[in-house]
Amino acid sequence: MKTLWNRTFAWIDERVQLSDVMSFLGKKSVPVHRHSVWYYFGGVSLFLFIIQVVTGILLLLYYKGSEELAFESIQFIMAKVEFGWLIRSIHSWAANLFILSAFIHMFSVLFEKAYRKPRELTWLSGMILLFLGMGFGFSGYLLPWNEVSFFATKVGTDIAGVLPVVGEPLMVFLRGGEDVTGATLSRFFGFHVAVLPGIFTVMLGLHLLLVQRQGMSKPLSYEQLPATDQKTMPFFPNFMLRDLLLWLLVLNLLAILAVFFPWELGVKADPFAPAPAGIKPEWYFMFMFQTLKYIPGELWFLEGEVVGILLFSLAGLVWMFIPLWDKKSARGEENRFINYLGLFALIYIIVLTTIGWFS
């Protein structure tokens, strides 16, 4: 057994220099400090993404992305296909956990200033991944073609439509027409299973490559320690096994959620019916949605909604480019402003999401 294994390894190594990778992995180490726990969330996000890819492909085998069959096909998956309920519920739950875990990952990176030079590109690609992830969520939400998702999409694309100049064409582009119809469903289906995964995979590859090239980031406080006090742990196998351990637990959590809280299907969307009360977007859009509700209809000379969207876009840009303007952290100095900014954003998001959720 062992010899066979060794011979195979040698055969491959001879051709693609596998030992280089092995020695790289062997040398790779993870800093150990009191904030080490946050390192895991990148891995958890990655794991959840893998789950999404696998369950997504499985769902694709039975799902039909058309107005008259979408809802029924999911009903079919849930009722007729063996373990269909499990696959779909896991896909839905993992989607939400993925966004949650990605958010945690982002905030931990922010507070640790892990984005500072030389990891600006890692942060940037990570932000793009997060936006893409939300795009996955938005497009995937419509696919069951149920009442709630139909109207949430209507509202969501409506909001995009109020933007000056680009709004109208953007909305028409997203909807594949003037209204949310079967055309929108086909389009969102396309985004969800082809366009977004393609871009996401490239970005994810870049993100992971950068992480491997640059190694784990070290917090400022850790970096300032004398070299002898900088404790580390080998990435392979120690950290990786821990990663695996956590992934197992996450998988178990998903199974429990899927069995005890199967994702509901609701009632089929009826484009001609009036909107039901209490249409809410997915929770990760809630803070933006809720903010728009609070902005008065008319602000200065602009529509309130437009101002809100522009503000959010601006905030997003500022956020995305933090590594470029945060010179202090880049120099290796403590930048408290970023901490306050991050804290403000975190509290803002939590509070508004909570209000939105319970209102």
Added chain:
Amino acid sequence: MEHPMVDQPQQSKRDFLRYFLGGGVLAWLGAVFYPVFAYLKPPKQGDVEVTSVKAGKLSEIEKESGTIVRFGNKPVIMVRTAEGEVHAFSATCTHLDCTVQFRKDMGVIWCACHNGKYDLNGRVVSGPPPRPLDEYRVIIQADDVIISSRT
């Protein structure tokens, strides 16, 4: 997983643990792949039942005909009058919830249970039904007949 970096001591305990670990991995693989393969197995009912509210092509629906269309968990009767109008009603008789049917010979929607009769506008013609059939909206888009519920 074999790598020279892995330690050597505690031979007996290590073996035990490794068997445990290996067994765990195998069982885990089983727990993951069993549902996946079961999922891949085509279900008894080969495909999604076309139970949509899209009731068919207008050009294919005969005049003076009626068909039961499944609308979620409820049957809906779609009738086309001699004049070519299409109407859809809940196929649940308002008397005692039997399923009604179109009777070309009588020109009415008829309930087999107690001989309730409704005209093609869903109104009670004779028999025990206390009120008309609930009407569904019929929308004709191009040639497609779409039945939609009034809410």
Added chain:
Amino acid sequence: MVLVNNNVLAIVLCSVLALSTAFVTAQAQDQCLTCHSTLEDNASAAFKGDIHSRKGLTCASCHGGDARSDDMEKAMGTAAGFIGVPKGNAVSEVCARCHSSSETMKGYRSNVPVSQWELLKASVHGKVSTAGGEQILQCTTCHNAHGIVPVADPRSPVHQRNAVKTCGTCHGSASYMRRYNPSLPVDQVEKYRTSVHGVLNARGDAKVAECASCHGSHDIRPASDVRSKVHPLNLPMTCAACHSDVARMKEYKIPTDQYEKFAESVHGKALLEKRDLGAPACNDCHGNHGAVPPGVQSISNVCGTCHALNAELFTSSPHKKAFDVAKLPECETCHGNHEIIATTDNLLGVSPEAVCSNCHSPETNVKGYGVARTMRALIDSLEALEGTAAGLVSEAEQKGMEVGEAKFKLRDARQARLQSRTMVHAFDEAKFEEVVRPGMAIATVVMGEAQAALDDYVFRRVGLGLATLIITLLTLSLYLYIKRIERSPR
């Protein structure tokens, strides 16, 4: 303009004067009558017997003018407020001047109501007539103009015996009725004369119903009006006003509990409680103007107007002939008449409460006994199967399992059961089974599907438990493994 205004003023003053003098002159010598009597006109002749004349009213009370004066110019002059023969609504308004005032009526020691004019105006007869400008009926149309006598007086056109003829004057004339309501029948009087009410009325029985007894008098409304006494919702009470009156019904020797029974019956509950206008009121079975109890052999036809399928099945069943021979009143034999309650499966079979056992027993009419027993057994087992299936489906649904398909099929089982209850009336075992068997088959399928869903529910939890166990085991050994690696020296 000035001239016109003066004229108007003069007229107003005169009418005020006339009003006030009317009472003063009431007791005085009626010069109008004295003079008109010599002319021997109908009006004055009739007025002598008029209740109003007896109460001291004069011609001038209604026509205006001065009854004390024998000078024609003066008595019938505009200065005295003479209005001649009133036209249109003015006729009734003249009557209403006294008859709408309780004060005035008290002055004559009369206790007739004072609401007639208002009621008439709001009634179907208060609508504007085809002549335009006036309503269809004036007081005088039914009560006469001169020679008015109290309703109790047999000479009154609205007396109990005369009312039918009076109403029939218009309501029996197709050419007249066409002008207002072309679809309204004009044969009510004719039908009435065939009814028990009509026959007794013609014999002079003052207690039986005539038109006004059911339709009201001044406040008559169309039967479709919910306020009408003959609207389906109100009709049972209208009939009951007499038919539940024990004292009144005593001499006719008929029961008086029909209303009570009806109110408790499935029809009465539907009509009176659920306000379901499709349910029959008294008239739907007894007829309205031609009210008589349906004959024994026509019962299935009467019930069959609504319960068509049951009636049809019954008529072609062996029971039809047997019942006719035995002079049994068809539907009523098993279901009763006024007290028909919602039918349950208990009526069927051979148990003591089952109606079949009234005629069929192991000794007599044996064949039917067997059929009844089998049919009951079949319907019972269908119901049991359906109940079990429904229970399983709802249990599975409560547990969050998708059982839409099974639920949809369950409808068919229920339908089969309802159809079988109709099919009972064929009293044919084979036909009955034809309906019941498929229902049982469907119920069985549904049960299977629901049970599968429930099993799946358990399976999911067991599966999860197993998977969790495996994962926990794996996690634990992985954890120990990590610990080992980290403990061991590099």
